[in-house]
Amino acid sequence: MVDISEDKNEIKAELPNTPSKDDKSKNKKQEEGEELSEEDFKLKSDLELLVDILKDSDTALFETSLNQLKEFIKNSTSSMTAVPKPLKFLRPAFPDLCSVYDKWEDKKLKALIADVLSVLAMTYSQDKKHDSLRFRLLSDVNGIQSWGHEYMRHLSLEIGEVYNEQAEQEASKSAENGTKVTTSEETYNFSKDELLHLALEIVPYFLKHNAEVDAVDLLLELEAIDKLPQYVDEGTYRRVCQYMVECVPLLPPPEDIAFLQTAYTIYLSEAQLTDALELAIRLGDDGLIRNVFDASPDESVHKQLAYILANQKSSFEYESVQDIIGNTKLSEHFLYLAKALNLTAPKVPEDVYKSHLDNSKSVFTGTGLDSAQQNLAASFVNGFLNLGYCNDKLVVDNDNWVYKTKGNGMTSSVASIGSIYQWNLDGLQQLDKYLYVDEPEIKAGALLGIGISAAGVHDGDVEPALLLLQDYITNKDQKISSAASLGLGIAFAGSQNEEVLGLLLPIAGDTSLPMETSVMASLALSHVFVGTSNGDITTSIIDNFLERSASDLKTEWTKFLTLSLGLLFLGQGDEVDDVLETMSAIDHPMVSAMEVLISACAYTGTGDVLLIQDLLHRLTPKSVKKGNEEEVEEEDTKEALSEFLGEQTENATKLENADEMDVDEEPTVKAQEDGTSIKTKTENDDDAKEKDSKSKKDEEEKDEEELNVDITYAVLGIVMIVLGEDIGKEMSLRHFSHLMHYGNEHVRRMVPLAMGLVSLSDPQMKVFDTLSRYSHDPDIDVSINSIFAMGLCGAGTNNARLAQLLRQLASYYSREQDALFVTRLAQGLVHLGKGTMTFDLFNDAHVLNKVTLASILTVVIGMSTPSFMLEHHELFFMLNSGVRPKYIITLNEDGEPIKVNVRVGQAVNTVGQAGKPKTITGWITQSTPVLLNHGERAELENDEYISLTKNIEGVVILRKNPDFNEAEK
Numbered sequence: 001m002v003d004i005s006e007d008k009n010e011i012k013a014e015l016p017n018t019p020s021k022d023d024k025s026k027n028k029k030q031e032e033g034e035e036l037s038e039e040d041f042k043l044k045s046d047l048e049l050l051v052d053i054l055k056d057s058d059t060a061l062f063e064t065s066l067n068q069l070k071e072f073i074k075n076s077t078s079s080m081t082a083v084p085k086p087l088k089f090l091r092p093a094f095p096d097l098c099s100v101y102d103k104w105e106d107k108k109l110k111a112l113i114a115d116v117l118s119v120l121a122m123t124y125s126q127d128k129k130h131d132s133l134r135f136r137l138l139s140d141v142n143g144i145q146s147w148g149h150e151y152m153r154h155l156s157l158e159i160g161e162v163y164n165e166q167a168e169q170e171a172s173k174s175a176e177n178g179t180k181v182t183t184s185e186e187t188y189n190f191s192k193d194e195l196l197h198l199a200l201e202i203v204p205y206f207l208k209h210n211a212e213v214d215a216v217d218l219l220l221e222l223e224a225i226d227k228l229p230q231y232v233d234e235g236t237y238r239r240v241c242q243y244m245v246e247c248v249p250l251l252p253p254p255e256d257i258a259f260l261q262t263a264y265t266i267y268l269s270e271a272q273l274t275d276a277l278e279l280a281i282r283l284g285d286d287g288l289i290r291n292v293f294d295a296s297p298d299e300s301v302h303k304q305l306a307y308i309l310a311n312q313k314s315s316f317e318y319e320s321v322q323d324i325i326g327n328t329k330l331s332e333h334f335l336y337l338a339k340a341l342n343l344t345a346p347k348v349p350e351d352v353y354k355s356h357l358d359n360s361k362s363v364f365t366g367t368g369l370d371s372a373q374q375n376l377a378a379s380f381v382n383g384f385l386n387l388g389y390c391n392d393k394l395v396v397d398n399d400n401w402v403y404k405t406k407g408n409g410m411t412s413s414v415a416s417i418g419s420i421y422q423w424n425l426d427g428l429q430q431l432d433k434y435l436y437v438d439e440p441e442i443k444a445g446a447l448l449g450i451g452i453s454a455a456g457v458h459d460g461d462v463e464p465a466l467l468l469l470q471d472y473i474t475n476k477d478q479k480i481s482s483a484a485s486l487g488l489g490i491a492f493a494g495s496q497n498e499e500v501l502g503l504l505l506p507i508a509g510d511t512s513l514p515m516e517t518s519v520m521a522s523l524a525l526s527h528v529f530v531g532t533s534n535g536d537i538t539t540s541i542i543d544n545f546l547e548r549s550a551s552d553l554k555t556e557w558t559k560f561l562t563l564s565l566g567l568l569f570l571g572q573g574d575e576v577d578d579v580l581e582t583m584s585a586i587d588h589p590m591v592s593a594m595e596v597l598i599s600a601c602a603y604t605g606t607g608d609v610l611l612i613q614d615l616l617h618r619l620t621p622k623s624v625k626k627g628n629e630e631e632v633e634e635e636d637t638k639e640a641l642s643e644f645l646g647e648q649t650e651n652a653t654k655l656e657n658a659d660e661m662d663v664d665e666e667p668t669v670k671a672q673e674d675g676t677s678i679k680t681k682t683e684n685d686d687d688a689k690e691k692d693s694k695s696k697k698d699e700e701e702k703d704e705e706e707l708n709v710d711i712t713y714a715v716l717g718i719v720m721i722v723l724g725e726d727i728g729k730e731m732s733l734r735h736f737s738h739l740m741h742y743g744n745e746h747v748r749r750m751v752p753l754a755m756g757l758v759s760l761s762d763p764q765m766k767v768f769d770t771l772s773r774y775s776h777d778p779d780i781d782v783s784i785n786s787i788f789a790m791g792l793c794g795a796g797t798n799n800a801r802l803a804q805l806l807r808q809l810a811s812y813y814s815r816e817q818d819a820l821f822v823t824r825l826a827q828g829l830v831h832l833g834k835g836t837m838t839f840d841l842f843n844d845a846h847v848l849n850k851v852t853l854a855s856i857l858t859v860v861i862g863m864s865t866p867s868f869m870l871e872h873h874e875l876f877f878m879l880n881s882g883v884r885p886k887y888i889i890t891l892n893e894d895g896e897p898i899k900v901n902v903r904v905g906q907a908v909n910t911v912g913q914a915g916k917p918k919t920i921t922g923w924i925t926q927s928t929p930v931l932l933n934h935g936e937r938a939e940l941e942n943d944e945y946i947s948l949t950k951n952i953e954g955v956v957i958l959r960k961n962p963d964f965n966e967a968e969k
Contacts, residue, residue: 101135418450454491732758795837
């Protein structure tokens, strides 16, 4: 050990007062802690010597000394949690070295010492001076990467801080002066170009050293994410793009779009075409989709891309694979799945009801339930259960079954045949015979069934559904016309078919037609052009609001007219602003509610916190008090008094309130003195008061009605905005619990439907157990909506616990017609397609399926008034346009099914994790075709085949791996 007693004596001599005993022991411990090893003492001495040389006037040794300082710093090794020794020892010398920098005039030497000072400043930062960044910009020495990772991170932190401070100063100065400020370089002496140039030196270092997250965050701070693709290579693109896509829900516009576009560019440059296509679909740009197809001449790749588009029901057209995009092979693939899973045998509703397990026989005796409605429920259940199988035991080839229902029930019974033949045009032949019967309800059902059987299937040149339905659009019978419009909406959902637009637009905009006819045409068009912000359809819908009578707009159909406008702007974001501005000019009580629903549709899936806060504010109970309790009571008293005066014009003197009597007696006495009729005078005054009372009451009812519609849409809007974001979903469920406790009846009726939308085809026990409790609510509408929401939760899952709960509810509500009907519907949804279907709104690449969301929203908006929806039950068939199989089918390059082993397990988020972590957990190896439930992911078991898509879901084309060794298998 080196003797440093002299240093200790010097320290003691500098102490102003004699220390106490405690201070001495404390100082002794500090001195012992500061005792240096021989090696550290020598290092400290050498560093101090070099600093002394730099402070000297001999310029010949300056450059050598600086280079030695740099070597000392770079070669220092320490633990990850400790400051390197050279930086620790040089920290006291930092002010002196800054003075040296200011004193020197040689540019080369100044650059060298600035390089060192930039590193030393990491341990000597004061009052946000950003010395590390300042000296780095003052130095023109290359090779900043040699200083190491911690220095680079510190530098990037200061770059972000300076950039944000400049932006804030510019914004505040602009607000104060009303003029645009160029930069704040006078304050910081940093230009944005300098900051960006330095950042672009740091980014390659981060990417090279597995710090892709830091690289993306740095460019995000500088609003220069578009500069990233040039630095990404084969080894880094995957982690970079995964992180960027994961950030999108957390970013405000337009940064979220910029991230998607940048990730798209990177994927395209790295020939990851399926990933690029998924992002192009999210961006909704057909030009970007075409670029993906043009990037590869491989026909097999084109087919794989086409299957991804078909799954989204895209309107994109590409001639060589148009038959695949048009879903013409969907029925063939689904029937192959049914055969492989041994599901071809048709089932009957009783297989779902399982009445033999119920002790109570009241469900089948028909007590309290008319058989026509029970048969109608069976038709729906049968249609959902055998959806797509082209075979059943109840309706097809049984003409008598239709007549076991009555009225509109016959429409839905016939339409259920379309469900059984969904995606298969053979259903058109089965339904054709019903077009020639006399009953308009049956004919309407056949037209609706034709649309359902052709849902999403387009053969390019020939559209049989369009040819069959177009002649009935203008039919004088309202039922037939509406059914034809609805059938076209289901058949062509998402297709943006111009012929359908030409057929339905005149009807949608004709305000002389019945409200229902125009609304059905508008609703169909909104499904066909969902998320396109079509101007012609928007204009026709707004015209309906402007030109329709008040009585028309008070009907329930107005909800669907509002929804139609919202669906046109689904996911369009800021593009909806012009429409909202136009809507604000309309004088109608529904305007505020329309703005809520349209905004929610436009920002669906964005997780916009500010919009959610606005919706929650609308749901906050509004105080009816204008002052204290006495003032409220006084208002009530006056209103009651005015009503009393209106009814008792001749007996005004019998009023209980003496003060009011005195007020009324004065004009009467004056009238007598003037010789005028007392009775006439009193009647005139009382009539005026009665009119004021009525107008006031009408205004209050109008405000209450507007508020109720507002809050109905606000509850739904919260769910739509948080869709696709797990944390947002959890938070929304907590809010719904509060709303059920404190909300009015309109809020409480909407909450169960919103909960069903949160966990669509994802039966979370905490959700459906809560819904099960709500299904016994005193308000029958809340109970009905809770039961239906349970069906949405378990749609296509065959969830045993959910099925059991619904069977118990069927027994419980055996004497309540409407509740039992909805319970049957929910049972049919749980067993949708015998457990092979799903309503999942997002695929594994997190792409929102707008057609599915539109179909669900239509039914949910209708169920906000259950009695209306049960009267127009044909609207439940809108669900058919959004349903899709949840299979994995593997094909070879010739399009023939092949069997391979895949691991199916729970998806794991691996964004930002080091190395190559597993993307699934708890997997089970199965042979294709297999079913893929919500939250599950699949991967190939071995390398025998190469998948042409990263996400193993839907139809997957496999290519034989030429490098695969059979012996390894």
